[in-house]
Amino acid sequence: MYLSNLKVEADQLPKKVIVCGDPDRATLIAKSLEENKLLAQNREYYTYVGYFNNEYIAVVSHGVGASGAAVCFEQLIQGGVEEIIRVGTAGSYQKEVRPGSLVISTASVSTDGFSSQIVPKGFPAVADLSVSNKLLAETKKVSFPIFSGITLTLDVFYQGVVPFPHQQYQEAGVLAVEMEIAALYSIASIRQVKAGAIVAIDGYADSNLAEDYNPHTDQIKQAIDQAVIIALNALTN
Numbered sequence: 001m002y003l004s005n006l007k008v009e010a011d012q013l014p015k016k017v018i019v020c021g022d023p024d025r026a027t028l029i030a031k032s033l034e035e036n037k038l039l040a041q042n043r044e045y046y047t048y049v050g051y052f053n054n055e056y057i058a059v060v061s062h063g064v065g066a067s068g069a070a071v072c073f074e075q076l077i078q079g080g081v082e083e084i085i086r087v088g089t090a091g092s093y094q095k096e097v098r099p100g101s102l103v104i105s106t107a108s109v110s111t112d113g114f115s116s117q118i119v120p121k122g123f124p125a126v127a128d129l130s131v132s133n134k135l136l137a138e139t140k141k142v143s144f145p146i147f148s149g150i151t152l153t154l155d156v157f158y159q160g161v162v163p164f165p166h167q168q169y170q171e172a173g174v175l176a177v178e179m180e181i182a183a184l185y186s187i188a189s190i191r192q193v194k195a196g197a198i199v200a201i202d203g204y205a206d207s208n209l210a211e212d213y214n215p216h217t218d219q220i221k222q223a224i225d226q227a228v229i230i231a232l233n234a235l236t237n
């Protein structure tokens with residue numbers, strides 16, 4: 001089967017995949033794979049394969065936003081992928097979840113439009129328990145500020161005339177906000193594959209987030225690098 005947006009043949013894909021938003025990050029992650037090879041690049045979707053811990057895996061970028069990312073997730077699953085871990089960035093909803101720390105998303109609030117168009121209202125976007133447990137087990141091996149709990153998926157990066165829903169979810173204890181995890185978890189549930197996610201916190205999410213947004217600091221880079229190591233080991237151990 002030819003996966004037309006990824007521009008990859010299904011039989012080239014392994015069963016396990018790391019996904020991330022940024023194509024450049026996929027290129028960087030791929031450098032830590034042995035015998036790494038770029039299979040294809042099309043639009044925001046860059047697909048690398050190689051070996052980590054002697055296991056054949058892929059690293060694929062999905063771009064920004066739930067609906068574009070969903071095309072990537074669906075085609076990976078059509079290609080036979082059975083386990084997906086997202087590594088990404090997110091804005092913090094809680095004071096103690098400081099920039100530079102990591103969050104394992106055990107579930108995501110689906111405030112995105114995409115999820116509401118593929119599953120009924122109220123359908124939970126949850127990580128696979130075994131994947132979350134593997135990610136948590138890897139965090140025990142590193143000394144890094146790490147949290148686990150609920151994140152939120154939003155479509156909007158720049159606020160319009162409708163206010164952001166941040167405050168109610170901060171009060172409800174949601175840890176962080178990003179733009180793709182709910183789509184990943186909803187798709188994984190209905191297609192019956194495993195998914196999980198770990199994100200590096202790149203700032204506090206308030207109404208000024210977009211203006212103040214700078215994920216290109218050394219501190220954030222270190223956090224992303226740490227998240228990548230945790231995800232690669234969780235996927236292959």
Ligand code: R1X
Pocket residue numbers: 021063064065088089090157178179180
């Ligand atoms: O998930 C969010 C999105 O992919 C986090 O960072 C991107 C926006 O810059």
